[in-house]
Amino acid sequence: MSSPLIELRNIKKKYTTKAGDFPVLKGLNLDIEEGEFISIMGKSGSGKTTLLNILGLLDKFNEGEYIFRGEDITNFDENKKSDFRNRNIGFIFQQFHLIESLTIYQNIEIPLLYRSKESKEERKRKIKEKLSQVGLFEKRYSRPFELSGGQQQRIAIARALVTEPYLILADEPTGALDSETSEDIMELIKELNDDGKTIIMVTHDKDLRRYTTRDVFLKDGEFSEEETI
Numbered sequence: 001m002s003s004p005l006i007e008l009r010n011i012k013k014k015y016t017t018k019a020g021d022f023p024v025l026k027g028l029n030l031d032i033e034e035g036e037f038i039s040i041m042g043k044s045g046s047g048k049t050t051l052l053n054i055l056g057l058l059d060k061f062n063e064g065e066y067i068f069r070g071e072d073i074t075n076f077d078e079n080k081k082s083d084f085r086n087r088n089i090g091f092i093f094q095q096f097h098l099i100e101s102l103t104i105y106q107n108i109e110i111p112l113l114y115r116s117k118e119s120k121e122e123r124k125r126k127i128k129e130k131l132s133q134v135g136l137f138e139k140r141y142s143r144p145f146e147l148s149g150g151q152q153q154r155i156a157i158a159r160a161l162v163t164e165p166y167l168i169l170a171d172e173p174t175g176a177l178d179s180e181t182s183e184d185i186m187e188l189i190k191e192l193n194d195d196g197k198t199i200i201m202v203t204h205d206k207d208l209r210r211y212t213t214r215d216v217f218l219k220d221g222e223f224s225e226e227e228t229i
């Protein structure tokens with residue numbers, strides 16, 4: 001049997017502040033198989049974003065091991081981490097995080113520019129494909145402020161997909177959208193999962209459980225059987 005996409009072993013994370021040390025994650029163990037769509041739920045302050053940032057190698061942890069496709073990535077240096085992120089992970093955020101001074105096309109091109117091997121033509125083909133997939137190819141010359149919130153999130157999704165990552169990490173992807181637009185975005189994310197993409201999503205919204213294949217709950221720094229939201 002092949003190994004899981006992700007194995008977290010005894011992950012511990014504390015924040016050190018002037019007031020002292022605050023343990024946030026107290027020894028998390030989690031296996032995630034390719035093709036899962038997982039939500040991470042829990043009360044405000046329970047450590048959901050911290051966990052997602054650790055999964056995305058955006059934040060360090062103090063103890064434990066992180067194995068990705070059988071490879072221990074716990075001790076990667078910053079260069080290897082950036083390269084790893086660019087190759088393997090696509091990010092979607094609540095506030096879209098598009099660059100206002102760039103066109104939609106340029107925003108989606110950014111992750112590809114880190115890869116010297118790709119030609120301009122190759123980039124163009126990939127950007128067109130992903131923009132078409134999210135239904136916004138005709139907006140390629142627009143700028144983010146000319147788009148609605150839902151459209152901006154579609155663009156952010158195209159940007160997350162353009163590198164063909166193994167994993168999509170989404171932190172409250174519908175948190176800034178009205179309920180109708182949220183449904184559209186969730187349908188789109190669900191389609192990605194139906195096509196086989198592994199997705200881990202942080203959310204407060206228990207209604208979104210209808211889209212996921214598994215839900216994990218964080219409470220007091222540990223995974224909880226209790227459904228705390």
Ligand SMILES: Nc1ncnc2c1ncn2[C@@H]1O[C@H](COP(=O)(O)OP(=O)(O)OP(=O)(O)O)[C@@H](O)[C@H]1O
Pocket residue numbers: 015016017022024042043044045046047048049050051
């Ligand atoms: N950089 C930091 N320095 C110190 N403490 C932090 C830092 N980031 C987060 N924390 C603390 O860690 C805990 C977990 O924060 P985190 O952002 O992961 O929670 P969350 O579950 O995502 O909450 P929310 O639902 O409100 O987004 C909180 O108590 C928070 O105050």
Ligand SMILES: [Mg+2]
Pocket residue numbers: 048049050
């Ligand atoms: Mg959060």
